[in-house]
Amino acid sequence: MGIQNFSQEEVLKTEYFYVYQSISTHISLALTGNFQAKEVDSLRSLMPALASKTYFNYGGQGPLPTSSLDAITASWQKIQELGPFTNKVWPYVASEIQATRNQLAKECGVSPNRVGLTENVTSGCILPLWGLPFCAGEHFLISDCEHPGVIAGCKEIARRKEINIDILPIQSHLREGKDNRKDTENSFIELIGKHLHQKTCLIVISHVLWNTGQLIPINNISELIKSHPKKPYLLVDAAQSFAQIPLKDVANVADIYAFTGHKWACGPEGLGGMVLSNRILQESKPTLIGWRSLYKEGHSLFDQPNKFHKDSRRFEVATSCIPLLAGLRNSLNLLNKEGDTYERLSKILKLSANLWKKLNSIDGIQPLLKGEPPSGLVSFMLPENHSTKDIVNLLGRKELWLRDIESPICLRACLHITSEENEINQLIIALSEIIKA
C-alpha cells in the first residue's frame, strides 16, 4: 500500500512506530547480547571525574572529557594569541560560533537559524517567553514535574501579566515505564485534553521528566494542540533529553526547545542552546537585549524598527565565553563516535533496566516507575524511616554519588554510556547494607 493511502493520523502513528520500533530493536538486540556495543572504555578513561568515584549524577552534570578541556584551553590560548580584542580575532570567534550553531542544529534536526546559544536550560526556556504577547485572563498549563527554576520564571510572567496557572498532574499518573508505550501516550493525551482550557496559551513540559525519568510524547501534544482554538505555544525543557534521547522531530515540533551542554552531552557548564519555532521568531520580541541581539551593532540602528536579528540570535545577549564552544563540540563528537543516539540509548536502557530490576529486588525500595525506565534516569523511594538526604551523604562517604529529589521525595541514579555494570552492583550492595542496618 502506498503512503498516500494512509490518513495523516496513520502516517504520524507509523512514523512514531518506526522510531520506537528502532529503539526497541536496539534494546532487544542489546538484551540478547547480539548488539555490537562499541568500545566505550576509551570515553570513560577520558573522564578524570570517573576515575575516583562511582558516578550516577549525569542528569545533574556530565563529566567533562580531558580532550574537551584541552579544546577549551586551546581555544582560550588562540584568542589570547590573536586578540583578545583585535581585528584578527573576530573571524576566529565568528567561525567558532557558526560551527557550534551548525552542530547543535544537526543534533536537533533543525536549520541553524533556529538555534540560539544560551548559558543554560533555564534562560533558553524563559527569555523567549517574556517576549510573547500573552494577555490577562489567559492560562498557562504547566506539568507538576517541571524544574523549580522554570516554574518560578513562568509564575513571575503569569503574575505580571495576570495569567492563570493550571497544573498538569503527571507525577503520579505517568508511571508505566518504557513498555506499553501506546497506553502511556493515550493516557497522557487524555489527561492533557482534560486540563487544557479554552484560554490555554502555553504548555510547559519536559521531554524527559527529571524526577521520574518518564519520556513524554511531545509529538502527540503537538498534534493535539493543532486543533485547539488558541494554538498554545509548546515549551519543552530538554535538560534531560539532549544528547541522551533521539530528538529529531521533537525539537522540530516544539515552539521552544531549550537544552544545556553540561548534562548528558558531557560538555562544559555555562553553555546551552534553544531551538525556536518560526512562530516564536515572528511573535516574540527580544527581552534581555544586548549587542548580540542586534543584526548590526551601531547607533544608526537605534531608530530602526527591525534592528534585531530575525533568527534565534535575537535572544542572545552579549559577551559570553567563546572557548566553551570548542569543548561542547568535542564532547558531542566523542559521544557520536560511540554510536548514534539510538545506539547510545539502547546501551543506556540496558543499564537502567538492570538497575531498576535490582532495586526492585531490595525489600523496602520502590522504583518510581512500574516498568523498566525509558531513559537513563532511575528514581526510587526508600523505606519511610530513611531520609534521602542522609542516604546521599552515607553513599557519598563511599564515593557513590547520586542525588535526592524533593518532589516526589526519592533518590535518583542516572546511567550513561560510560556507566558500568559493576557500578550498579556497588550501589545495590551499599543500599542493601544501609537499609538492613
Ligand SMILES: Cc1ncc(COP(=O)(O)O)c(C=O)c1O
Ligand atoms: C529538567 C531541568 N530543567 C532545568 C534544569 C536547570 O538547568 P540549568 O541550570 O542548565 O538551567 C535542570 C537541572 O537539573 C533540569 O533537570
